[in-house]
Amino acid sequence: MDDAADLGEGATMRRRVLMLGAVSASAVVSIRPALAQTAGSVIACEIPVPDQARAGSYIAADGTTVAAGTPGAFAPPGHAFKGQDVKQALAGGTLPGTDAEASRAYVNYIRRLQRGQGGFTCFASLQLPRG
Incomplete structure (x- = not known):
């Protein structure tokens, strides 16, 4: 029974890590355009x-x-x-x-x-x- 519980916890942990990775990737995608816009506004200020x-x-x-x-x-x-x-x-x-x-x-x-x-x-x- 303990082996099955360990496998379940491992799968849950992997899902959490994958979700964190997906959230991080979307944050990078949304931050890069903002940085590019900031760099553009610095040139135009x-x-x-x-x-x-x-x-x-x-x-x-x-x-x-x-x-x-x-x-x-x-x-x-x-x-x-x-x-x-x-x-x-x-x-x-x-x-x-x-x-x-x-x-x-x-x-x-x-x-x-x-x-x-x-x-x-x-x-x-x-x-x-x-x-």
């Missing part, structure tokens, strides 16, 4: 330079915001930068529509972004490793 709270400010070479017309500082670009453009600039490229010095200042500004500032979430998502 925008980072304003400067953000709305500092609109009209110029950007100093070190990335700080300064009063408009400050010598050596750069006027705002007039448009937000796409996540993909920022990602390329962080890797050593230049932001579109800028020269090397202005691009460096804008990238320094972007690197200084903190929680609560416009563009921070986009910048933070660019820092996440992609799998």
Whole structure:
């Protein structure tokens, strides 16, 4: 009788393992598209330079915001930068529509972004490793 009980428990255990495997596989299938969509939104997200709270400010070479017309500082670009453009600039490229010095200042500004500032979430998502 004990052998029959052991066989029944073994079959039950195998069924549970198979069910867990099926659940796990469906979770992977549903998560992958979500990750792909997230990666796409990171590329399309925008980072304003400067953000709305500092609109009209110029950007100093070190990335700080300064009063408009400050010598050596750069006027705002007039448009937000796409996540993909920022990602390329962080890797050593230049932001579109800028020269090397202005691009460096804008990238320094972007690197200084903190929680609560416009563009921070986009910048933070660019820092996440992609799998």
